[in-house]
Amino acid sequence: MAKFIVPKEIFHGLGSLENLKELKGKKAVIVIGGNSVRANGSLKRTEDFLKEAGISSVVFSGVEADPSIDTVKRGADFFTQEQPDVIVGLGGCSAIDAAKAMWVYYEYPESTLEELAAPFAVKKMRSKAYFVAIPSTSGTGTEITGLSVITDKEKGTKYPIVSHELTPDVSIVDGELCESMPAHVTANTGLDALSHGVEAYVSNIADRYNDSLAKGAIELVFENLPTAYTEPNNKEARQAMHDASCMAGMAFTNVWLGIVHSMSHQIGGTFGIPHGCGNAILMPNVARFNSKVTDKYEDLAALFGKSTAEDFAQEIEALRLKVGVVGSIKEYGISQEEWDAKLDTLTENAMKDPCTLFNPRKPKFEEIKAIYQACYEGTKIDF
Ligand SMILES: NC(=O)c1ccc[n+]([C@@H]2O[C@H](COP(=O)([O-])OP(=O)(O)OC[C@H]3O[C@@H](n4cnc5c(N)ncnc54)[C@H](O)[C@@H]3O)[C@@H](O)[C@H]2O)c1
Ligand SMILES: [Zn+2]
Known part of the structure; x- marks a missing residue:
């Protein structure tokens, strides 16, 4: 038995922003990052469409990349003031x-990040407001997922808040x-979407519903990212x-991800390698590793008229090259000494990452370490 959860309404297609005109409500807070949504006109259009819906709006701006808990608290105070x-x-x-x-903080002002980061700790939402997501990058699928990633800069830790709420x-x-x-950003986020599709497709709790969305997303990325x-x-x-990003998001929010993400989270946090680029370096060797226990990579090779997991791994390498992403971790300027000093910790933390639980092949410490080592060098694994 399984459950499939997605947003109640997904408007999609060029110009679908216009559907904001149909929303119900009195007052909106629009949360934005820097200037990109001002510069491309989407903030103004959002405000105008909300106005047509009879909804007044105010803007909270200045959310940084990898948002911090301080920013979140400032935003929640703003929500409390604006109601x-x-x-x-x-x-x-x-x-x-x-x-x-x-x-979450607006609905539950007494929450702490540590509490919220415990799995499914978020209580019932929507007593004060409902949520509308309008992404301007095509990668994480956050418009679909029950996930928010917040950074505690003091502790140097990223907290995933996970809840279907x-x-x-x-x-x-x-x-x-x-x-x-x-x-x-197109390359990095697009490769992230690809990795969500691939990891959801091979997840050890994958099912037909998610398989079709994941495979569809993978095809779309190969056809359109370049x-x-x-x-x-x-x-x-x-x-x-x-x-593609949205479909891959639907799949992974329901069947989760695997060791590409477990391993990428660590090299992202430690060396600042962009998430999607890290995934794209890891994916071919993880496909080789996982293919010893699943034939699902062979299904994916069939999308290209080919037949083996190795064929699929090589298709990822070719796509990566087309969008200007390097093929090894060391090309991010990480010295051998730095790498050697961190390798055991990276491996330990990747083993503990929750995504490891959903990988089709249960990895041993030495295996993760060897995959990392090969990806550092840009070589192939064979085990
Ligand atoms: N919620 C989830 O499901 C989930 C999943 C994976 C990762 N994450 C988190 O997502 C964050 C990364 O998000 P992201 O990859 O979308 O990048 P981002 O939101 O950090 O944006 C990257 C840069 O691109 C700019 N930008 C975004 N859209 C633009 C546009 N249309 N035109 C011009 N510039 C634009 C931004 O201003 C920023 O400078 C990380 O914090 C990561 O941990 C969340
Ligand atoms: Zn990802």
Whole structure:
């Protein structure tokens, strides 16, 4: 038996931002990051459409990349002052995740981040406001997921708040918002979406519902990421990537992720390697490793008229190259000494990461370490 949870309403397609006109409510707080949503006009359009719906709005701006608990608390104070009944997260995943966490503090002001980070600790939401997510990057799928990632900068730790209570009520998946995304952000976030599709597809709790969404997302990324990367104003490619991110999000919020994410979380936190790029370096070797216990990578190779997990691993390597992402960890300027000093800790933490539980092959410490080592060098594993 299984359950499948997604937002109640998902509006998708070019121009779908307009559906904001149909929302119900009195007052919205729109949470944004920096200037990108002002510069591309989507903030103004959001405000105008809300106005047409009879909803007044105020803006909370300045959410940084990898949002901090301080920003979240400042936002929650702003919500308490403004008393919105609609929360709108608009922008990259950082802005939307911060808005989700501010919403929790608005509903439960006494919460602490440590408490909320315990699995499914978030209590019943929506007594004060409901949540609308409008992403401007095509990667994390936060418009779908019951997940918000918040950083405690003092402790140097990232806390994932995981609860289906955080699944947005309304998602707007409008590729027009992504045309202004810089090429390197397009590549990084697009490869993240690919990794969500692949890890959900091979998850040890995968099912038919999620398989079809995950496989569909994987196909869309291979077909459209190179175009979105080289032709930023190609609306069809932008929308296809936005749909891919959303579909992969639907799959992974229900069947979770595997050791690509467990391992990438550590190299991201320790060396600052962008999440999607780290995933793209790890994915081919993890496919080789996992393929000893599952034939699902062979299904994915069939999308290219090929037949083996190795074929699929090589397709990922080719895509990575097309969108300007390097093939090894050391190319991020990490010296051998630095790497050797951290390798055991990275491995221990990857073993403990919750995503490891959903990987199709249960890894041993020495195996994770060997995958890391090969990915540092940019070589292939064979075990
Ligand atoms: N909630 C989830 O399900 C989930 C899953 C994985 C990762 N995360 C978290 O998501 C965050 C990363 O989010 P992200 O990858 O979307 O990046 P981001 O939100 O940090 O944005 C990256 C940069 O791109 C800019 N940008 C975003 N959209 C733009 C556009 N359309 N035009 C021009 N510039 C634009 C932003 O201003 C920022 O400078 C991290 O904190 C990560 O831990 C969350
Ligand atoms: Zn990811």
